[in-house]
Amino acid sequence: MSATASHPPRVLLLGGAGFLGYHATLQFLQRGYEVTILALPPPPEPGLFPVQAKTVFKDVNTILDRELLALLTGQEAIVFAAGADDRLLPHRPSWPFFYKHNVETAAHFFRLARQAGVKRGVLLSSYFAHFARIWPELHLAQHHPYIRSRVEQEQAVLDAAGDMTRFAANRDRVPSLSVVILELPYIFGAMPGRRPLWTPLLKYINSTPVIFYPRGGTNMIAVDHVAEAIAGAVERGRPGTRYLVGDENLTWVEFLHRLSRAMGKEKPVVTLPDILLRSGLRLVRMLHHIKGREGGLDPVHLLKLQTANTFFDPEPSRQALGYGQGGLDQAFAATVRAALGR
Numbered sequence: 001m002s003a004t005a006s007h008p009p010r011v012l013l014l015g016g017a018g019f020l021g022y023h024a025t026l027q028f029l030q031r032g033y034e035v036t037i038l039a040l041p042p043p044p045e046p047g048l049f050p051v052q053a054k055t056v057f058k059d060v061n062t063i064l065d066r067e068l069l070a071l072l073t074g075q076e077a078i079v080f081a082a083g084a085d086d087r088l089l090p091h092r093p094s095w096p097f098f099y100k101h102n103v104e105t106a107a108h109f110f111r112l113a114r115q116a117g118v119k120r121g122v123l124l125s126s127y128f129a130h131f132a133r134i135w136p137e138l139h140l141a142q143h144h145p146y147i148r149s150r151v152e153q154e155q156a157v158l159d160a161a162g163d164m165t166r167f168a169a170n171r172d173r174v175p176s177l178s179v180v181i182l183e184l185p186y187i188f189g190a191m192p193g194r195r196p197l198w199t200p201l202l203k204y205i206n207s208t209p210v211i212f213y214p215r216g217g218t219n220m221i222a223v224d225h226v227a228e229a230i231a232g233a234v235e236r237g238r239p240g241t242r243y244l245v246g247d248e249n250l251t252w253v254e255f256l257h258r259l260s261r262a263m264g265k266e267k268p269v270v271t272l273p274d275i276l277l278r279s280g281l282r283l284v285r286m287l288h289h290i291k292g293r294e295g296g297l298d299p300v301h302l303l304k305l306q307t308a309n310t311f312f313d314p315e316p317s318r319q320a321l322g323y324g325q326g327g328l329d330q331a332f333a334a335t336v337r338a339a340l341g342r
Contacts, residue, residue, distance in 0.1 A: 007034060008032050008033060008034045009032070009033050009034065009076050009077070010033065010034045010035075010036070010074060010075045010076050010077070011028050011033050011034070011035055011036070011075060011076065011077040011078065011079065011234060012035075012036040012037075012038060012071060012072060012075045012077075012078045012079070013025060013028075013035065013036070013037050013038070013078075013079045013081055014038045014039075014060055014078065014079065014080050014081060014082045014109060015038075015039060015079075015080070015081035015082030015083070016035075016036075016037030016038065016039050016053075016055075016079075016081065017037060017039035017040070017044055017048075017049075017055075017057075018039070018081060018082070019187075019189075019191055019194065019196075019197075019223065020081045020124060020184075020187070020223065020226060020227070020230070021037065021039070021079070021081040021082075022048070022049075022191045023189070023191065023223045023224060023226065023227035024079060024081065024226075024227045024230045024231065025037060025049060025053055026050075026227065027224075027227035027228060027230065027231045028231055029050055029052055029053060031231055034052075034054075035052070035053045035054065036053070036054045036055075036056065036071065036075070037049065037053055037054065037055045037056065038056050038058065038060065038071060039055070039056075039057055039082075040057065040058075040059055041057040041058065041059070042057065043055065043057045044193055045192075045193055048192055048193060056071060060082065060105060060109060061100075061101075061105060065112060068109075068112055069112055069115065069116050072112060072113050072116035072118055073116045073117065075113075075116070075118050076118065076119055076120060077118065077119065077120040077121065077122070077234045078109075078110075078113050078118050078120075078121045078122070079121075079122045079124070079230055079234070080106055080109060080110070080121070080122070080123045080124060080157070081124045081230075082105070082106075083101050083102045083105065083106065083153075084097065084098055084101035084102055084146075084149070084296070085146075085197075085296070086126075086128075086144075086146040086295070086296040086297050087197065087295075087296075088295070088296060089288065089293045089294070089295050090293065090294065091292055091293060091294070092288075092289070092292050092293055092294035093145075093294055094145045094293075094294040094295065094296060095145040095148070095149075097145075098145045098146055098148070098149035098296055099149055099152070101149075102146075102149035102150065102152075102153045103149055103152045103153045103156050104156075106123065106153050106156060106157050106160075107153075107156040107157060107159070107160040108160075110123075110157045110160040110161050110177060110179065111160040111161075113161075113177055114160065114161055114162055114175070114176065114177040117175065118177055119175075119177065119178060120177070120178050120180075120234050120237075121157075121161060121177050121178065121179045121180070122179070122180050122181075122182060122230055122233045122234055122237070123153070123154065123157050123179060123180070123181045123182070124182050124184060124230070125150050125153065125154055125181050125182060125183050125184065125242075126146075126147070126150045126183060126184060127183045127184060127185045127219070127244060127246070127310065127312070128140065128144075128146070128147045128150055128305075129147065129150040129151050129154055129183055129242075130183045130242070130244055130312070131305065131310055132147055132150075132151050133151075138301075138304055138305065140305065143298045143301035144296065144297045144298055144301065144302070145294070145296050146295075146296025146297055147296075147297070149296070154181055154242065157179055157181070158179055158181075158240060161176060161177040161178070161179040162175075162176035162177060178239035178240075179239065179240065180233040180234075180237030180238070180239065180240075180241060180243065181241070181242040181243065182226075182229060182230065182233055182242075182243050182245050183242055183243065183244050183245065184221075184226060184245055184246075185218060185219040185220060185221060185244075185245070185246045185310070186218055186219065186220040186221070187220070187221055187222075187223050187226055188220060188221070188222055188223065188328065188331035188332055188334070188335045189222055189223030189224065189331045189334050189335060190223075190334040190335055190337065190338035191338075194338070195338065195339060196335045196338050196339050198335050198339060199339040199340075201259075202259070202263070202335070202336060202339045202340055203339075203340070205256070205259065205260050205263060205267065206263060206340065208267075209267065209268075210267065210268050210269075210270055211256050211260065211267050211268070211269045211270070212269075212270050212272050213252050213253075213256055213269055213270075213271065213272065214252060214271065214272055214274070214277055214303070214306050214307045215251075215252065215271045215272075215274075215307050216251070216252055216306055216307040216308050216309055216310075217249065217250050217251035217252050217253075217254070217255065217309045217310070217311065218249070218250070218252075218255075218309070218310040218311070219246035219247065219248065219249050219250075219310065219311055219312055219314065220246070220247060220248055220250055220255065220328060221245065221246050221247035221248070221314075221328070222247065222326075222327045222328050222330070222331035223331065224324070224327065224331075225245075225247060225323045225324050225325065225327070226245060226323075228321075228322070228323035228324055229243070229245045229317070229321045229323040232320075232321030232322045232323055233321055235322075236320065236321060236322065237320070237321060238320070241320075243316075243317040243320060243321060244312050244314060244316075244317055245314065245317050245321070245323070246312060246314040246317075247314055247325050247326070247328060248328055249309070249311040249312070251309070252269070252271075253269045253271065256269045257269060258328075258329060258332060259332050259336075261329075262329065262332040262333045262335075262336050263336050263340070263342075264342075274303065274307060277303055277307075278300065278303055281299040281300045281302070281303055282299075282300055284299045285298065285299045285300055
């Protein structure tokens with residue numbers, strides 16, 4: 001995306017004060033964009049963002065449509081980096097909560113962006129949606145409200161943007177909005193003033209001489225490269241395409257060795273048997289039920305996913321979007337410093 005004669009390219013990030021939004025903001029500013037951040041109040045500590053970024057702290061679920069349209073008008077691109085993540089534990093049943101915050105909110109935002117004349121949009125999604133497609137036998141969307149919300153969110157956003165053929169009549173009246181979807185794995189790094197979501201795991205590792213963990217593994221990436229992928233999606237992503245963004249495939253044992261090494265001492269890792277884990281996870285689910293809560297990921301059914309190797313080849317998306325690789329150990333170290341104050 002290039003600047004016009006009158007102004008640099010403009011991008012609005014919904015959720016721009018969050019972990020991914022913060023790093024994407026820095027990346028866009030580095031590339032010469034005019035950046036607007038729309039994020040939940042209250043504002044962070046002064047100085048978090050460069051003065052070049054315009055910041056608006058309002059809840060996208062309560063802001064008036066006319067206010068949101070005014071913010072969207074004149075933007076060449078938008079990034080949706082908001083929504084409810086899988087750590088949340090809303091009241092049971094949790095599906096209405098995840099539907100509202102992930103599906104309804106995203107669809108409404110992209111619908112208004114299209115109405116405002118925005119040309120390019122990027123949705124930050126989860127690689128769980130990818131595995132829901134390729135491993136239908138696990139019924140991931142059926143068992144996990146969060147994963148179901150990601151699957152439905154992707155389709156709802158594509159529909160709202162006008163990419164589907166059944167919206168041909170609407171496209172004649174309102175130009176379509178080209179949407180690119182990034183399906184993201186485990187991400188490491190830090191931002192000022194925030195504790196990483198990995199803090200509980202790091203505290204556990206710090207408190208024990210031996211790390212007990214399931215078998216399996218997954219893909220991981222440093223947040224700087226995710227930010228590059230987001231900007232690359234705006235500039236060169238193919239409309240309607242889902243990109244699996246990632247870097248290294250690591251078993252949990254490899255990951256925990258490297259993470260504990262970043263904490264100053266590599267610790268032994270013992271792989272727990274599935275039957276023992278299943279018993280513990282049933283207890284967790286029962287305690288949630290007693291409290292009237294339900295997570296976005298069902299603890300018992302999650303075991304099949306957690307103990308699998310959720311690996312993939314990131315090279316196609318890296319080539320398409322132009323993001324970098326490596327630096328994962330540095331990202332581990334930054335995560336440790338931010339979580340434990342080291």
